[in-house]
Amino acid sequence: MKLWIFLFLFFSNFAFANSIFVKYEDKKIQQKYQPYVNEALNYLNSNFKEFITEPINIKIDISKNNQQDSFVKYINNSCSVNINFSEEKPHIFNKFTDDFEFVLLHEIGHCLLNKNIFLSESFFWDISLSDSEISYLKSLSNKVEKPITDCLGCESKKDFNVLIAYHENFADIFSINYMNNKNKNYPIILYNYRYSNFLKSPLNTNYISHLALEKFINLKNNKEIKIIEMKIIAQESMLNYVNIFLKNRQ
Numbered sequence: 001m002k003l004w005i006f007l008f009l010f011f012s013n014f015a016f017a018n019s020i021f022v023k024y025e026d027k028k029i030q031q032k033y034q035p036y037v038n039e040a041l042n043y044l045n046s047n048f049k050e051f052i053t054e055p056i057n058i059k060i061d062i063s064k065n066n067q068q069d070s071f072v073k074y075i076n077n078s079c080s081v082n083i084n085f086s087e088e089k090p091h092i093f094n095k096f097t098d099d100f101e102f103v104l105l106h107e108i109g110h111c112l113l114n115k116n117i118f119l120s121e122s123f124f125w126d127i128s129l130s131d132s133e134i135s136y137l138k139s140l141s142n143k144v145e146k147p148i149t150d151c152l153g154c155e156s157k158k159d160f161n162v163l164i165a166y167h168e169n170f171a172d173i174f175s176i177n178y179m180n181n182k183n184k185n186y187p188i189i190l191y192n193y194r195y196s197n198f199l200k201s202p203l204n205t206n207y208i209s210h211l212a213l214e215k216f217i218n219l220k221n222n223k224e225i226k227i228i229e230m231k232i233i234a235q236e237s238m239l240n241y242v243n244i245f246l247k248n249r250q
């Protein structure tokens with residue numbers, strides 16, 4: 001019996017689908033946040049297991065001294081997710097635990113979309129593009145920074161990068177698709193949050209996901225959205241942004 005409980009706790013705390021591992025920097029934080037982590041990972045495990053192609057190592061650190069933003073790093077053949085917060089206050093939604101779960105699944109979304117698009121020159125778009133669009137997109141994707149660092153509420157003031165913007169679009173859609181089950185207003189709340197930050201530096205940001213969220217809200221309407229649809233929304237809205245904002249800028 002004891003062994004059974006031990007095994008159950010061991011696997012439910014640390015491993016999902018044998019490929020997701022969670023490490024907490026602090027015992028108290030673990031006690032407090034483990035139910036939310038497990039909830040998010042159970043959702044992932046039951047709906048998107050086939051898209052988890054490499055081990056995901058998650059490190060959770062919520063402490064006053066932690067001034068780092070959350071980020072994702074691709075290490076060899078694994079995806080390393082670092083969830084960092086310095087305070088337990090919400091910035092996007094009305095509860096911190098909802099911000100926490102949103103960020104956790106956003107970062108995991110980066111893992112699911114994978115690093116391959118940063119590594120290969122090969123054609124990976126799921127939407128149809130003209131030759132000139134392809135070469136224009138390529139010209140906007142040559143400066144790839146790693147890891148993908150996410151900051152909440154700050155102006156990113158970074159050069160626009162097609163691949164990162166696509167990644168951010170996808171990660172937001174992937175995560176909000178889950179958060180929508182908790183509160184149907186969350187997609188519009190995230191839309192407003194991303195849009196107001198976008199307006200601070202519309203030409204130097206990779207957070208253009210208000211465009212993708214608008215498409216998501218129109219499409220969602222109580223139906224399940226598949227990964228391929230999320231990718232298409234993320235790509236189409238990235239292309240809209242490029243066509244509307246960047247092509248006319250000189």
Ligand SMILES: [Zn+2]
Pocket residue numbers: 106107110148149150167168171
């Ligand atoms: Zn991100």
